[in-house]
Amino acid sequence: MRQVPERKTRGPRLDLREYLQILRTNWILIVAATLAGTAIAGGASVLIQPTYTAETELFVSIQSSGTVQELQQGNTFSQARVQSYAKTVGTPAVLQPAIDSLGLDTTPGELSRRVKASTDLNTVLITISVEDSSPVQAGATAQAVANSLIKAVDILERPKTGGASPISLSVITPATAPAAPSAPNTKLNIVLGFLAGLVIGIGLAILRTILDTRIKSESDLRRVSDAPLLGRIAFESDALKKPLLTQVPAQSPRAESFRQLRTNLQFANVSGHAKTFVVTSSLPGEGKSTTATNLAIALSEAGQAVCLVDADLRRPMVGEYLGLERNAGLTTALLGAADVNDLLQPWGLGHLYVLTSGQIPPNPSELLGSTEMQNLLSRLEQEFDTVIVDAPPLLPVTDAAVLSRHAGGVVVVVGAQKTRVQDLQKALETLTLVGATVLGVVLNRLQLKSSDAYSYTYYTADPQQGGQPDSATGQYDDEEPYSGAVASHSARAASKFPQKIHGS
Numbered sequence: 330m331r332q333v334p335e336r337k338t339r340g341p342r343l344d345l346r347e348y349l350q351i352l353r354t355n356w357i358l359i360v361a362a363t364l365a366g367t368a369i370a371g372g373a374s375v376l377i378q379p380t381y382t383a384e385t386e387l388f389v390s391i392q393s394s395g396t397v398q399e400l401q402q403g404n405t406f407s408q409a410r411v412q413s414y415a416k417t418v419g420t421p422a423v424l425q426p427a428i429d430s431l432g433l434d435t436t437p438g439e440l441s442r443r444v445k446a447s448t449d450l451n452t453v454l455i456t457i458s459v460e461d462s463s464p465v466q467a468g469a470t471a472q473a474v475a476n477s478l479i480k481a482v483d484i485l486e487r488p489k490t491g492g493a494s495p496i497s498l499s500v501i502t503p504a505t506a507p508a509a510p511s512a513p514n515t516k517l518n519i520v521l522g523f524l525a526g527l528v529i530g531i532g533l534a535i536l537r538t539i540l541d542t543r544i545k546s547e548s549d550l551r552r553v554s555d556a557p558l559l560g561r562i563a564f565e566s567d568a569l570k571k572p573l574l575t576q577v578p579a580q581s582p583r584a585e586s587f588r589q590l591r592t593n594l595q596f597a598n599v600s601g602h603a604k605t606f607v608v609t610s611s612l613p614g615e616g617k618s619t620t621a622t623n624l625a626i627a628l629s630e631a632g633q634a635v636c637l638v639d640a641d642l643r644r645p646m647v648g649e650y651l652g653l654e655r656n657a658g659l660t661t662a663l664l665g666a667a668d669v670n671d672l673l674q675p676w677g678l679g680h681l682y683v684l685t686s687g688q689i690p691p692n693p694s695e696l697l698g699s700t701e702m703q704n705l706l707s708r709l710e711q712e713f714d715t716v717i718v719d720a721p722p723l724l725p726v727t728d729a730a731v732l733s734r735h736a737g738g739v740v741v742v743v744g745a746q747k748t749r750v751q752d753l754q755k756a757l758e759t760l761t762l763v764g765a766t767v768l769g770v771v772l773n774r775l776q777l778k779s780s781d782a783y784s785y786t787y788y789t790a791d792p793q794q795g796g797q798p799d800s801a802t803g804q805y806d807d808e809e810p811y812s813g814a815v816a817s818h819s820a821r822a823a824s825k826f827p828q829k830i831h832g833s
Contacts, residue, residue: 366526603737
């Protein structure tokens with residue numbers, strides 16, 4: 330038995346190419362986050378009330394007779410005292426007289442939060458800055474605080490025995506009303522908002538990709554399994570209304586996808602031992618029924634004698650897609666109520682026969698795992714070149730796993746943007762437990778713009794040869810239209826290939 334390919338787990342590391350792919354895929358999110366950051370920063374800059382900062386500068390000196398030694402000592406003494414004077418600026422002894430002189434409606438504690446004093450290293454300069462919403466008020470307050478500091482230092486440094494203070498503070502840069510606000514810095518805020526939005530957008534894109542466990546491309550599939558990729562089925566908007574490849578132009582990407590799947594399946598079964606292929610998926614809605622039906626049609630168009638069996642005994646869809654009677658079919662044959670030859674329904678112009686589901690039973694798993702089912706498939710293998718079995722999804726029920734033991738190989742359909750990594754892992758593990766042979770995986774519903782979707786622009790019809798599709802039917806001029814009705818084809822199909830019905 331063929332060895333089941335080893336599954337891989339999704340790794341957290343991404344290479345440079347994947348990061349570039351993330352940026353390209355999530356460019357709308359990144360642009361939106363960048364614009365949002367820029368807009369928020371610009372809006373905040375407009376809405377925030379402007380703040381004006383006024384500054385004044387004082388020089389600290391010591392009074393002496395002027396000898397060189399006294400000047401050196403006085404300079405050292407002044408530098409040592411400057412730090413203390415700067416800290417004194419925020420005290421009530423300095424701020425309260427300034428408040429009183431200007432008649433401000435505030436307290437020293439509140440004003441101290443808007444007043445700052447700083448000094449430069451190895452200098453005797455003190456810089457006082459005041460912030461206020463009014464430029465005039467900021468300048469007046471800064472000057473008042475400077476004058477108050479001069480008086481406070483004079484009082485603090487005056488000798489107790491009397492006489493003048495040895496320390497003198499002088500204003501060397503008077504405070505003026507600033508012409509422009511110091512905050513907010515609109516240009517800087519917009520640049521920072523732009524960069525912040527860009528970084529947040531890229532971070533969200535990467536986080537979204539890491540947390541998103543959906544399988545979107547072959548690279549995502551390779552993190553789960555090394556199983557061969559048999560086909561990439563392109564998604565078309567009208568696929569729900571026209572699910573069959575005979576309902577779309579022969580040169581369309583979707584039709585070419587199934588022809589490629591047909592070819593790859595033949596390579597996967599190069600030994601030719603497998604004649605029965607079970608088509609299943611992890612969960613419902615991934616397109617396994619349409620894939621099985623279209624694969625059977627594509628094989629029959631290549632000249633093979635194909636039997637399509639609808640073994641989804643819980644939600645059969647093949648009969649509905651092909652317009653066939655499903656009240657009598659697989660379950661009817663398994664119960665022995667009728668011979669399978671009488672239940673096979675021909676379809677289309679090729680050698681395709683369909684065994685619909687029949688009545689839905691209360692015990693599908695028991696019927697599909699029974700000896701009668703195994704014997705039925707063995708009989709169909711003797712009469713047909715290929716038997717395609719549409720099986721239920723693997724995770725909700727065990728029908729497909731049970732049925733895969735009677736088949737030569739299993740084809741797993743993965744719905745792009747729908748199937749999650751953990752679901753596919755569980756599905757493949759289920760097949761491994763029953764010893765099934767996984768021939769490969771089909772990526773379904775791939776977007777045409779995706780890097781993993783095939784582009785078949787080379788295979789275009791030649792207008793000079795009447796290759797334009799009919800606007801009403803969607804068929805090409807040189808194609809004979811198909812119909813799903815049994816009555817319109819049964820006679821021609823039976824005349825072409827009667828031995829497959831009566832040759833048992």
